[in-house]
Amino acid sequence: QPRDVRVGVYDNLPKIALSHDGQPSGIFGELLVEMARQQDWRLRVVPCDWQTCLSLLQRGELDLLPDVAYSEERAKRFDFHHIPALYSWSQLYSRKNLELLSPEDLKDRRIAVLEGSIQQDYLLGFLPSSDLRATLLPVASLDQGFALVSSGLADAAVANKQFGDRYAGEYGLFGTPLMFPPLRMFYATRKGANADLLGAIDQQLRAWEQAPDSFYRQTLQRWKPEGLRTQVPPAIWWGLAGLIALLLTTFGGAMLLRRQVAEKTWHLRASEARLNTILDSVEAYIYIKDQQLRYQYANRKVCELFGKRPEEVVGHTDEEFFDAATAHNLQNNDRRVLELGERVEKEETNHNLKTDGERTFLSVKLPLRHPDGSIYALCGISTDITEHKRNRDEIHRLAFYDPLTGLANRRLLLDRLQHALVRRSRRCGEGALLFIDLDNFKDLNDTFGHDVGDQLLQLVAQRLGGQARTEDTVARLGGDEFVVMIEDLSARPDEALAQIENVASKTLQALAEPYTLLGRQHICTASLGIALLSESRSSVEDLLKRADLAMYEAKSAGRNTLRFFNPEMQARITVRTTLESELRKGLQHNDFVLHYQPQVDHRGRLLGAEVLVRWQHPSRGLVPPMEFIPAAERCGLILPLGQWVLRSACQQLAAWARNPEWAGLSLAVNVSARQFHHPDFVNEVLAVLEETGANPLRLELELTESLLVEDVDALIVKMNQLKNKGIQFSLDDFGTGYSSLSQLKRLPLNQLKIDRSFVHDLQLSSNDAIIVRTIIALANSLELAVIAEGVETPEQRDALLQLGCHRFQGYLFGAPRVVGHLQDWSSAARLGGAPPLTPDAIEP
Numbered sequence: 001q002p003r004d005v006r007v008g009v010y011d012n013l014p015k016i017a018l019s020h021d022g023q024p025s026g027i028f029g030e031l032l033v034e035m036a037r038q039q040d041w042r043l044r045v046v047p048c049d050w051q052t053c054l055s056l057l058q059r060g061e062l063d064l065l066p067d068v069a070y071s072e073e074r075a076k077r078f079d080f081h082h083i084p085a086l087y088s089w090s091q092l093y094s095r096k097n098l099e100l101l102s103p104e105d106l107k108d109r110r111i112a113v114l115e116g117s118i119q120q121d122y123l124l125g126f127l128p129s130s131d132l133r134a135t136l137l138p139v140a141s142l143d144q145g146f147a148l149v150s151s152g153l154a155d156a157a158v159a160n161k162q163f164g165d166r167y168a169g170e171y172g173l174f175g176t177p178l179m180f181p182p183l184r185m186f187y188a189t190r191k192g193a194n195a196d197l198l199g200a201i202d203q204q205l206r207a208w209e210q211a212p213d214s215f216y217r218q219t220l221q222r223w224k225p226e227g228l229r230t231q232v233p234p235a236i237w238w239g240l241a242g243l244i245a246l247l248l249t250t251f252g253g254a255m256l257l258r259r260q261v262a263e264k265t266w267h268l269r270a271s272e273a274r275l276n277t278i279l280d281s282v283e284a285y286i287y288i289k290d291q292q293l294r295y296q297y298a299n300r301k302v303c304e305l306f307g308k309r310p311e312e313v314v315g316h317t318d319e320e321f322f323d324a325a326t327a328h329n330l331q332n333n334d335r336r337v338l339e340l341g342e343r344v345e346k347e348e349t350n351h352n353l354k355t356d357g358e359r360t361f362l363s364v365k366l367p368l369r370h371p372d373g374s375i376y377a378l379c380g381i382s383t384d385i386t387e388h389k390r391n392r393d394e395i396h397r398l399a400f401y402d403p404l405t406g407l408a409n410r411r412l413l414l415d416r417l418q419h420a421l422v423r424r425s426r427r428c429g430e431g432a433l434l435f436i437d438l439d440n441f442k443d444l445n446d447t448f449g450h451d452v453g454d455q456l457l458q459l460v461a462q463r464l465g466g467q468a469r470t471e472d473t474v475a476r477l478g479g480d481e482f483v484v485m486i487e488d489l490s491a492r493p494d495e496a497l498a499q500i501e502n503v504a505s506k507t508l509q510a511l512a513e514p515y516t517l518l519g520r521q522h523i524c525t526a527s528l529g530i531a532l533l534s535e536s537r538s539s540v541e542d543l544l545k546r547a548d549l550a551m552y553e554a555k556s557a558g559r560n561t562l563r564f565f566n567p568e569m570q571a572r573i574t575v576r577t578t579l580e581s582e583l584r585k586g587l588q589h590n591d592f593v594l595h596y597q598p599q600v601d602h603r604g605r606l607l608g609a610e611v612l613v614r615w616q617h618p619s620r621g622l623v624p625p626m627e628f629i630p631a632a633e634r635c636g637l638i639l640p641l642g643q644w645v646l647r648s649a650c651q652q653l654a655a656w657a658r659n660p661e662w663a664g665l666s667l668a669v670n671v672s673a674r675q676f677h678h679p680d681f682v683n684e685v686l687a688v689l690e691e692t693g694a695n696p697l698r699l700e701l702e703l704t705e706s707l708l709v710e711d712v713d714a715l716i717v718k719m720n721q722l723k724n725k726g727i728q729f730s731l732d733d734f735g736t737g738y739s740s741l742s743q744l745k746r747l748p749l750n751q752l753k754i755d756r757s758f759v760h761d762l763q764l765s766s767n768d769a770i771i772v773r774t775i776i777a778l779a780n781s782l783e784l785a786v787i788a789e790g791v792e793t794p795e796q797r798d799a800l801l802q803l804g805c806h807r808f809q810g811y812l813f814g815a816p817r818v819v820g821h822l823q824d825w826s827s828a829a830r831l832g833g834a835p836p837l838t839p840d841a842i843e844p
């Protein structure tokens with residue numbers, strides 16, 4: 001029984017076609033007919049076009065399809081025999097005038113290609129990766145492709161060599177040098193079916209291969225185009241095909257390389273575009289600055305902030321977008337990144353020149369490095385936290401400040417107090433809490449209403465703020481209670497006490513000034529309690545309680561006053577304030593007297609006297625100056641007191657001037673630093689001289705060394721003004737203070753006064769003797785007179801004489817007494833009652 005073999009036949013001469021008698025024809029056709037004859041197959045021909053044939057074969061409606069090129073992809077769908085039935089290669093055919101000589105010439109061309117063919121697959125893979133932008137026109141048959149080219153509807157058509165050589169001329173087409181890789185052609189069957197057919201075909205082809213003049217070769221010869229049939233042997237054709245294949249492979253390689261570069265570039269561009277999209281869509285401000293702090297990149301938000309386009313930002317610096325202070329601050333942070341390689345995280349407040357607005361950013365800045373680690377730029381990411389900061393500040397304000405007065409609230413005060421206590425434990429400066437409660441605030445509030453009460457509280461807050469230093473804390477605890485915390489006071493208790501008292505008194509004075517409320521003047525005093533930070537051994541609350549208790553003490557003491565929590569301190573303050581008020585009264589009542597202490601020369605002759613003030617206290621009797629002069633200096637009463645002393649002394653000089661017996665005597669008057677530094681001092685002295693008529697040459701002002709501590713130049717100016725009028729100057733307590741030789745040389749002095757402490761131990765301490773000798777030598781070299789005070793014994797006097805001192809003052813010659821005593825003493829001395837001086841000490 002002959003085997004039925006269904007064969008698909010389509011029109012592709014010279015390889016396959018249907019003959020007039022309905023049998024397969026062409027190379028594949030005739031070979032198949034011969035094989036069918038030998039294998040006893042009955043061929044059932046199914047005419048179809050190429051695409052249909054492939055579909056029928058896949059569906060199993062054909063047993064065999066001739067002229068199928070092998071490809072990996074096809075091998076998944078079809079089975080092939082092993083020995084190729086034919087080698088074929090394709091090339092492009094075109095009209096002659098188009099001159100398609102290289103692949104570049106295919107740019108923008110329309111290429112007709114058999115649909116479903118290997119060449120179509122090839123072109124579909126190759127063209128998209130090139131930039132040829134050629135268009136493929138799929139056709140059902142090679143004839144159709146040639147017809148399209150011939151009619152101008154396509155620029156080139158792909159056809160196998162066999163077909164092209166045969167029919168190109170008919171369509172007026174020519175083969176171009178553009179070729180496709182050679183293909184191996186087979187009879188194909190459906191996958192997994194008809195293995196016997198394939199085996200038989202292989203067997204037949206092998207047999208023909210070995211025979212030199214086989215049916216196979218005769219068939220090939222028969223179907224060659226006329227011109228080629230004899231001249232070109234098949235081996236040449238195969239060689240040529242190989243060469244073309246090589247060329248195409250090289251071309252393909254170049255194209256592949258080009259495709260890879262194009263792909264890479266495209267990927268880079270794509271990822272850059274992707275990145276830009278991301279960077280421009282985030283809400284952060286992202287930028288890159290180079291070593292010169294010029295912007296190299298700025299995302300959309302940065303450009304919007306500056307109101308500039310990207311190209312107007314890149315290459316520019318912050319000075320062009322922000323004010324100078326902002327730019328300076330930004331550059332400081334940027335340099336830390338670029339120069340030190342630090343990652344900087346900072347809150348930056350920027351003043352924008354364009355919008356004239358201020359915004360705060362949280363910026364993170366990182367160095368960008370080359371592979372070798374060197375920094376070439378910085379990348380900054382800033383987030384706008386203006387709103388957040390505003391909210392944060394507002395929350396902070398609400399949490400820590402009193403809404404009515406804007407002062408610190410209790411919470412902030414306690415916090416600061418806690419810190420102050422910690423600081424104080426490290427340093428030794430004193431600090432204090434002043435607890436202030438307004439006197440009679442409730443009455444005012446009840447009478448005039450809360451609005452007026454609130455106004456008063458605001459005015460009180462302003463006055464307290466005006467009094468305080470920036471480092472002090474002024475707080476409102478609620479109601480009419482305020483607290484001032486002062487720190488960094490002197491570590492010496494007395495000084496600290498004076499400072500605190502000074503602040504507290506000024507505060508009370510400031511608060512006691514009238515307030516204008518509802519157009520009327522109101523007086524509202526306050527009571528003030530003080531607790532020292534050094535007193536607190538326990539909590540801050542405890543400290544506050546102490547100040548509060550002290551404030552209640554002030555209230556019970558009659559209000560508008562201050563009280564210390566510490567009773568000892570309070571006692572000292574009370575003593576001092578009592579002393580001061582009594583001093584004031586003493587001055588009003590003329591309770592002061594002057595005592596005169598004689599000053600003599602080496603012969604015991606009276607030169608004059610030092611004027612020493614005493615206070616004739618109504619209950620305490622005669623009070624020595626050391627008990628009230630410091631208080632008078634502190635509270636300023638030294639000015640009127642000193643004026644009184646000076647005037648009294650000058651009046652005495654004027655009185656003596658009228659009596660020849662006393663006319664040659666001088667008077668030394670002590671002048672305190674505060675007095676001398678008073679701007680009117682010089683004028684006042686001259687006015688007193690004028691007023692009393694005293695001889696300036698008889699007036700000696702005794703200055704202490706403490707005067708030399710501050711502003712020596714101003715001191716010298718003043719001294720010279722007085723010296724020019726004839727007034728003499730003596731430097732008191734010399735040797736105990738701070739005078740340096742260089743300062744001493746500049747002062748217009750007349751005399752140095754050796755302090756009584758050196759005189760006292762002159763014979764006991766060799767040191768004191770050396771000091772006294774030095775002072776005398778110094779006075780001699782500066783051409784100054786020298787006088788010793790506190791001379792109590794003849795031995796001291798003799799020792800001083802020996803050392804070269806010829807003027808004396810001390811109990812040995814007379815204690816300070818009222819002026820009558822001095823005059824009596826002088827008369828007695830002249831009559832020989834004065835202590836004798838040793839002959840060897842007498843001036844030659």
Ligand SMILES: Nc1nc2c(ncn2[C@@H]2O[C@@H]3COP(=O)(O)O[C@H]4[C@@H](O)[C@H](n5cnc6c(=O)[nH]c(N)nc65)O[C@@H]4COP(=O)(O)O[C@H]3[C@H]2O)c(=O)[nH]1
Binds near residue numbers: 625629733
């Ligand atoms: N141990 C001892 N002391 C002697 C002796 N001779 C005198 N004195 C005392 O030594 C002091 C000398 O006055 P001073 O050094 O200027 O020191 C004065 C002076 O600095 C100041 N002072 C007195 N009167 C005035 C004044 O009118 N104005 C100013 N600014 N200060 C005055 O008060 C200080 C003390 O004055 P006084 O108590 O009067 O004390 C006087 C005097 O009484 C002695 O032999 N032995």
